[in-house]
Amino acid sequence: MPSADRSAPSLAKDQTSGGRVAHWPVFKYAMRLPIVIWQGLFFIAPLIFMVAMSFFVVRNYRMTEDFVMKNWLKMMSRDYFWDSYALTFGLATLSTIVVMTVAFPAAYTLAFRVSDSTRRWAVFLLIIPFFTSYLVRIFSWYVILAESGVINAMLSYIGLGPYVMLNTKFGTIVGYMTLTLPLVIILQTFSLANIDRSLIEAAHNLGCKPWRTIYRVILPLARTGLIIAAVFCFILSFGDFVSPYYLGGSKPPTLPILIIDTVKSGQQWPRAAVVAVVMMVTLFAVAFAGIASAYRRRGS
Template identity: 55%
Template sequence: MRKRITLYSLTFSLPLLLWQLVFFVFPLAFLVALSFWTVKNFRMEPAFDTINWVTMYGRSVFWQSYGLTLALAAGASVLTSILAFPCSFAIAFKLTPKMRQLAIFMMVIPFFTSYLVRVYSWQIFLSDNGIINGLLGLTGLEPIGMLNTVFATMIGYLTLCFPLVVLLQLFSLMFIDRTLIEAAHNLRCGRLRTVFEVVIPSARVGLVVAALFAFILSFGDFVSPVYLGGGDPTTLSILITDTTKSGQQWPRAAVIALTMIGTLLAVAFAAISFAYKGRGK
């Protein structure tokens, strides 16, 4: 390892650093400054005024959205983790290596494939005259209103998070020492008990990180609550888009955004310390 700073080393390290400083750190830092600006006659003016914070935090609507968003994201995170676990467990332990590789290959595809259009397509299934109600109609049952409900929003969050959560869970499950599981079986430990007392504790870090990503993704998403949940009641991300696009209330939108970042940081920190708690003994 040579430690000198050379033209060569700077050629490779500097471009990304500069780019992320100028176009990632600065915009986020500017958001902090912006939250103290004032809006007069629909024009923003640089200032140092806590009015935006006071106004937003004084509104019960804001806190309702905050609670709702938190609850939805936590719900989505738990639901996705629970529904994804049997899938990743089965892929990790019940498939041949070749089939496992194929399954991973297939799970990566949707992660990079337009979430927006996939959510739109769910409308085809869930709308009043959609596929599911069409099937119900054929069996003579009454149609169910599914669109614009929390159920539909959850379907959207699942669409967003499920592939990523399966992949993250899978990577931690694949690295579990299999002799541990065999040892448990040899000691006549039941199937479910093995899962809860051997598999899940061994894969804890990966499982928590997966749940954390599901939380982050659904906490910031505005597509599912708008197009599947009907946009009412409002989540924080909807509040941001509305506040930004209607008029010049960007400073207030900045307050919401910063509150969201603070919440995400706190949750991420709590989750990571929970994941590593008691490790390294």
């Protein structure tokens, strides 16, 4: 066994090397292998198969395994695909900017202005939305934002509106925020709370103004965590189909909606696979760029 058990204390190792426990790799592999087999069969294999599927052909409504470029050429040459791509990328970028900006003052307050126990409670509250149905929350927004909905009813009391909020980009962004805001606040709060307080106090004592402290001290120190939060926000917004469909009106469709339309009406799984592969490549590029800039040394 080349692997040294570094976490086990030495007195245990003495016994394992001489005793009956030593030659029992069954235990070790019984712990280690199940997840490898499971994720290999049901996570990696499906993804690889999907990439392969983008080269299959559909004949007489049946998918046949093959290796042709037809699906790729077809999708790449269509304007609606690129419109959809630009829209999805733009919306996800906008969502990331909006959510990161909206979340920051909240995370700042939770990280620096409240007690530890209040922060723990706030984070617990922020976890709750993850376990409530996202669909139901979006349906709720649909009713709240509608032309005769709650917000417009309230606005009409002070003589405003009605405003059209459904089937607009505004609606889509509200939906994306519903999905990503709690997670982004949690990640931002943790990365801000981990900053060494004495550095902030030092800046303050040296006469640095609060805004400048945020810009010159806090943001650079929390950079890694903040970029990770932004990457998660982008990934979630980019891959979500519920908000652009129900709140954004889906005209034109975003890439996830394109996948659903292609699969549910017409059995064109290979073409849907092309869209999915393009999405994966985009997300890998964004995540990689994000991580590279998060760990890049300052000043280089």
